[in-house]
Amino acid sequence: MSNTEYFVLEGGDRMPRIGFGTWQASDDVLEKAVEAALDAGYRHFDTARAYENEAALGRALNRWIGGDPARRKELFVVTKLPPGGNRPDLVQEYFDASLRDLGLEYVDLYLMHTPFAFEHVPGDLHPKNPDGTIRADLSTDLVAVWKAILKLKESGRVKHVGVSNLNAEQLARLSRVGKPACLQVEVHALCQQKALVSAASALAVPVVAYSPLGSKALADALAAKTGREYPDLLQLDAVQRVARAHGRTPAQILLRHLLQRGLAAIPKSTNPARIKQNITLWDFELSASEMEELGALDRGEAGRICDFTFFPGIEKHPEFPFKK
Numbered sequence: 001m002s003n004t005e006y007f008v009l010e011g012g013d014r015m016p017r018i019g020f021g022t023w024q025a026s027d028d029v030l031e032k033a034v035e036a037a038l039d040a041g042y043r044h045f046d047t048a049r050a051y052e053n054e055a056a057l058g059r060a061l062n063r064w065i066g067g068d069p070a071r072r073k074e075l076f077v078v079t080k081l082p083p084g085g086n087r088p089d090l091v092q093e094y095f096d097a098s099l100r101d102l103g104l105e106y107v108d109l110y111l112m113h114t115p116f117a118f119e120h121v122p123g124d125l126h127p128k129n130p131d132g133t134i135r136a137d138l139s140t141d142l143v144a145v146w147k148a149i150l151k152l153k154e155s156g157r158v159k160h161v162g163v164s165n166l167n168a169e170q171l172a173r174l175s176r177v178g179k180p181a182c183l184q185v186e187v188h189a190l191c192q193q194k195a196l197v198s199a200a201s202a203l204a205v206p207v208v209a210y211s212p213l214g215s216k217a218l219a220d221a222l223a224a225k226t227g228r229e230y231p232d233l234l235q236l237d238a239v240q241r242v243a244r245a246h247g248r249t250p251a252q253i254l255l256r257h258l259l260q261r262g263l264a265a266i267p268k269s270t271n272p273a274r275i276k277q278n279i280t281l282w283d284f285e286l287s288a289s290e291m292e293e294l295g296a297l298d299r300g301e302a303g304r305i306c307d308f309t310f311f312p313g314i315e316k317h318p319e320f321p322f323k324k
């Protein structure tokens with residue numbers, strides 16, 4: 001598992017274990033970054049309705065596809081149902097909008113972005129109350145939403161469906177209805193999610209690590225807002241030491257650690273040299289003692305960065321997944 005470049009999904013489809021993250025990049029910067037990523041060999045691209053960049057990603061991918069179905073088949077394109085669409089009667093509408101903006105005939109993977117829900121407000125993916133709190137929809141029936149997502153597969157316009165930001169109990173609950181093709185959650189050296197990864201593995205659900213490098217832009221924004229400190233993963237002593245020992249960069253060590261744990265990862269970069277670096281990971285191996293040293297960096301729940309508190313009040317939602 002740790003040295004295969006793909007997860008093999010139902011029906012034999014292959015999901016590359018290094019994908020390209022696209023959150024928080026302006027449209028023109030993203031289009032150039034996607035071109036650099038395609039040149040560097042990335043074939044797995046991760047977006048979401050909530051990132052409001054599906055059209056830009058779609059433009060760059062379609063230029064590369066050039067109308068050739070064989071080229072389209074080489075790609076693994078992922079997008080996500082936003083929290084405002086977490087109602088069974090809205091799933092199809094949100095999916096159709098994503099596909100239209102991407103300009104694709106199908107997506108390879110469609111994820112439930114979060115288990116909590118916002119109110120559906122056309123034209124506003126993050127509706128707020130006058131006091132700044134998020135307009136949460138507290139009536140979410142997670143199983144019913146998951147059934148509607150599973151049903152999307154019947155059209156052939158989505159090959160696989162999965163989930164994101166679920167805890168172990170929610171993953172088990174939805175898996176009883178239909179096995180997700182993957183679980184996408186925050187995983188990195190400081191938030192290793194060991195129990196959740198084991199729970200997913202017991203259900204044979206592959207895990208995709210988001211924010212694998214510590215999501216610096218988000219961490220900086222949260223630090224400025226809350227005063228909390230977010231250590232820079234790339235500067236951690238152990239990561240730097242292992243990087244020096246292998247003549248690699250700290251980012252490569254963080255990503256290789258995830259691959260050797262059996263996960264996939266979707267680093268984001270808009271810098272061509274770093275884009276290339278982040279996929280050059282298959283020609284070296286961390287030793288058992290290095291894996292142990294990196295494993296010891298885990299801070300559990302305290303290491304989580306993306307706890308969604310940037311949507312004030314969301315922690316009151318009955319399906320909010322992260323209980324302290």
Ligand SMILES: NC(=O)c1ccc[n+]([C@@H]2O[C@H](COP(=O)([O-])OP(=O)(O)OC[C@H]3O[C@@H](n4cnc5c(N)ncnc54)[C@H](OP(=O)(O)O)[C@@H]3O)[C@@H](O)[C@H]2O)c1
Binds near residue numbers: 047113218234268274
């Ligand atoms: N499902 C979810 O709820 C969810 C949540 C968060 C993220 N995601 C997905 O996961 C993707 C990745 O997570 P993320 O964007 O939060 O953060 P990330 O990939 O952990 O980190 C991105 C940051 O690292 C920098 N970086 C990238 N490669 C580097 C390298 N080799 N050396 C030094 N710095 C490097 C980038 O800067 P430069 O661009 O300047 O290189 C950027 O500031 C997202 O883009 C998104 O697709 C999903």
